Amino acid sequence: GEDVEQSLFLSVREGDSSVINCTYTDSSSTYLYWYKQEPGAGLQLLTYIFSNMDMKQDQRLTVLLNKKDKHLSLRIADTQTGDSAIYFCAENVNDYKLSFGAGTTVTVRA
């Protein structure tokens, strides 16, 4: 199957950490990705994790991968107003195709 699921909305206070969760179904996925979409713009690759890794850290971003549960999460430390966007989880289902979740709208409040 090619179902990627994520919650639709997240509200977080400025300065707090945000955690966005995602579940996927294809255990053979090699890479899993997080994309960010700002209003009126296309999707931008934020980070990715290779399937043999459990964790990847990149400045304020931490990606955790639990292959047993097929669970992926993105943690944003010290969330800022510029982090308000839609975040998409994606898995590569085969050599050429990515399957995307519906996107989580993150709203950062002062």
Place this chain on the structure above:
Amino acid sequence: NAGVTQTPKFRVLKTGQSMTLLCAQDMNHEYMYWYRQDPGMGLRLIHYSVGEGTTAKGEVPDGYNVSRLKKQNFLLGLESAAPSQTSVYFCASSYGTFQAHYGYTFGSGTRLTVV
């Protein structure tokens, strides 16, 4: 370095009209894709191409046609537009299999309304 450029950015069509959306990339990517984005449904793949002269159907190909005559361009056609095709259309490109960690590069989208 422009990346992926989509034209037009906005368009309003009447039911039954036709149009072509153009996507151009300057990164020498092999693979190109057309997605549509609808609220609460994420991105759904319409058609894709794994190289010049090739095209293939994605999840929701009905009502659309594509062509990839040149490696850098991928055209999406609507022969007879329907209100159900009101959406935001995104083009994307990628290197392909062995550089999958680069992910996709997306254009900024075309907002199409069919009335």
